[in-house]
Amino acid sequence: MMRTKMRLLAGVALCLGLAATQAGAEGKPSDEISKYREMLADGNPADLVELRGEELWKTARGPKKASLEKCDLGLGPGVVDGAYAQLPRYFKDSGKVMDAESRLVHCMITLQGFTKEEAIKQWFSKPGKDSDIEALVTFIGARSNGKPIHVPHKDPKEAAMYKTGEYIFYRRSGPQDFSCATCHTSNGMRIRLQELGNLTTREGAGTAMKSFPAYRVSQGSVWTMQHRLIDCIRQARWPEPEYLSDAVIALEVYLQGNASGTVMETPGIKR
């Protein structure tokens, strides 16, 4: 654990050096460096969550006493690097389009022998009760850092999910007539003081998608994309869709599709 943390810090320092030479070469003000300095000084609390996720990934758990190291996140069994950036995608073995979270749960069921209920019982952290799923997804997400999001939805099942996501994005209902589009289709708009990105463009969707899972300062915990979307749906005054349901995955296919080409940079820090 300690060793990994050291490695992480060394990695950040390396990035710093890299950023410094790049900034030097281009003669640009070193925004990036000050950002990294800030990160080093305060530290993103999600870095620890990521480390916990890595431990969990490697630890034999569940009735089958197995680790998740053979989990196939879409790039083959055991390949974690770059997997998050290519999710959601269609999986032959389950016949479903799955996102990082539903695929992780699939592996917890098939490899470790958990029931679905057990696996998702604590899908988000509560005060004093950390979520394993959150930690695992943070770890999986970070292993795509530096990789461009690539969800081309070429497979007919993926294409259908993209359409469904787009349909839900514009679907208005409820006592406030809201849809996702109400809050997320203009550039540079705010609701109260909170900035809202335009999720129909690559830039807007990219800014959002590349940074999840993200540490939310206001919540004091990491939020996965499922959590983010389910909470927006709550804000829209609709009932919450179920965790890992098709509605949420379809929205993710739509958003990751729009964000494709944007380079992953997680865990982000959000309000």
Add this chain to the structure above:
Amino acid sequence: MKTRLIAVGLLAAFATGMAVAANKETSSTSEAEKAFRSSFRSDNPGYWMKRLDQDETMALCSKYKNVPPKNVKLKIERDQMATIRYPIEGKLIGDWREGEKLASSGKGGHIGFIQPDPPGTARGGNCYACHQMSPKEVAYGTIGPSLKHFAKTRGSSEEIVKYVYDKVYNSNAFTACTNMPRIGYNNWLTPEQITHIVAYVLDPESPVNQE
């Protein structure tokens, strides 16, 4: 004669093509709707699930991604105008102080298992989520236009009073598929509450019309 036949034939082929395309479209829409609906817990209370139902306006605005063709736009605006109801006493300007509380509160109406509003939470108009109003309040959103000094710039004639009341009651009567909720039509606020908000926007004493 021959050319006409060919033309008819082409037209028929074109029409069939359109029909097939339209069918494909409807079937993918109903698949999407099915996927959406089946994503919610089946033991949700009925009144929660009713919030997923769409009236004709919602369905049309969704279908056209909030940019309806002209004839649809006009139809929505005509139909929505006909829904507007007024308070029993007929007075459209209430108490701006009450209106200020309502305009500032974004509370109410949150349901679900994770973070529902406590029972009995009063609903607010949530105007500041989208509009600048009093120049003193800095925490305002920009989804809608600024309403700062509304009465100063637009006056407060009977016509304007009725316009603001109607706009808040049913925003779609003026702009089909606007981002602004239909606050009276959806029974989010009562007609009396809306008169307080009208006062907040138009009363010369209201902070909205002060420096």
